[in-house]
Amino acid sequence: xxGKLYLVATPIGNLEDITLRAIRILxxxxxxxxxxxxxxxxxxxxxxxxxxLISYHRHSDEQxxxxxxxxINEGKNIAxxxxxxxxxxxxxxxxxxxxxxxxxxxxxxxxxxxxxxTALIASGIDAKEFSFFGFLPMNKKLRNKKLDEIKNSKNxxxxxxxxxxxxxxxxxLNNITKERKLVLARELTKIHEEFISGTAQQLLEKVIExxxxxxIIIEKAExxxxxxxENMTLEEHYNFYVQTYGMNKNDAIKQVAKDMGxxxxxxxxxxxxx
Ligand code: SAM
Numbered sequence: 001x002x003g004k005l006y007l008v009a010t011p012i013g014n015l016e017d018i019t020l021r022a023i024r025i026l027x028x029x030x031x032x033x034x035x036x037x038x039x040x041x042x043x044x045x046x047x048x049x050x051x052x053l054i055s056y057h058r059h060s061d062e063q064x065x066x067x068x069x070x071x072i073n074e075g076k077n078i079a080x081x082x083x084x085x086x087x088x089x090x091x092x093x094x095x096x097x098x099x100x101x102x103x104x105x106x107x108x109x110x111x112x113x114x115x116x117x118t119a120l121i122a123s124g125i126d127a128k129e130f131s132f133f134g135f136l137p138m139n140k141k142l143r144n145k146k147l148d149e150i151k152n153s154k155n156x157x158x159x160x161x162x163x164x165x166x167x168x169x170x171x172x173l174n175n176i177t178k179e180r181k182l183v184l185a186r187e188l189t190k191i192h193e194e195f196i197s198g199t200a201q202q203l204l205e206k207v208i209e210x211x212x213x214x215x216i217i218i219e220k221a222e223x224x225x226x227x228x229x230e231n232m233t234l235e236e237h238y239n240f241y242v243q244t245y246g247m248n249k250n251d252a253i254k255q256v257a258k259d260m261g262x263x264x265x266x267x268x269x270x271x272x273x274x
Contacts, residue, residue: 003030003077005100007093009086009112012213013189015046017113023047025110030076033068035092039083056080058092065096072105079110086114090134090160116158119185119215122195126220130156136169143172150218151176157218166210173218174200181219187212229259234270 006025011017026032026049034040037053044051056064072078082091100107120127131153137143150157150173161169166184173182177200184196184203196206229237237259241252257264 001075002103002105003072003075004106004108005072005096006077006079006108006110007087007097008079008081008110009114010040010043010081010084011189012085012113012115012118013187013193015043017189018043018047019110019112022110022112023049025079025108026051026081028077029079031071031078033078033080033096035082035087040081043081056092056096060092065099068096069099069103069105072100073103084113084115086112089114089116113189115160115185115188115213115215118188119183119217120156120158123183123185123217124197125181125183125217126156129154129220130158132158135160135162136172147172147176151221153218153221155220157220159216159218161214161216163210163212163214166207166214167204169216170200170204170207173216174204177218177221180221183217185215185217188215234267238267 006029008022008025009019010022026044026047029051031052031054032040032044033054033056035055035057037055040053044053054068056068068078080087080093080096082088082093085091087093088097097107116132120130131149133146133150136146136159159169170182179199181197182200182203184194184207186192186194186196190212192212196203198206229240232240234256237256238252241247241255242249245252247255253267254264257267260267
């Protein structure tokens, strides 16, 4: 019988952030496939778990992937973990998941910490709809494309960033986000956990020497309301409020004047006899 592939989320800092189920699975599996075996060994030592570890990172070749799949096909249960947080999210694992699915291997996600969700829920920024872009690309063309998407995003945007690139990313964001609010979630779940908010410009003033790990949360772009009145006559504009919203004459005139940025009396003259 084939084994199973468990995708096990591990702490992003605080070692207490691991689920009972994750601990049980790490104890029960035959092999743990880890992004960095030394890093995972620290966690396993903390949990008093001794297990056969195999390394698998973003540069691992197809042969490595196949050998992991072969183990599962031969009946071994495998847990895949990344250095921190949820495997596959800006971390290796996606290729193995795809290959496992092709081989009809059962995939069992073991949920737990994930930096983007941890940052978002405490940011105070709209969490109803959001886009996660991971790390911004370094390639200029691809980066500009992403920045353009952020500029016009109708959702909250979440980014990951390394400390040594934070300032240049904030500078790029400053060019496109202007007055929008950003939150930097730093060192989540660790001793120096911190949430710093402000416009990109204010963040550039506050964060001089970035240290630690950062998630960047960006408020959605204010969409300019489509000016549906632009091509209407004054009469159509007035009737829109009377017919669509059932407004009385006075209120409709007040609203038309507001839309047009003129004094109420100027509009009123046109409707004296209505
Ligand atoms: N798989 C991980 C997850 O579930 O969040 C993300 C791995 S990605 C390679 C690493 C990036 O995640 C860091 O550069 C940082 O942007 C973010 N990150 C991870 N841990 C963090 C923490 N404790 N505080 C803030 N950001 C963190």
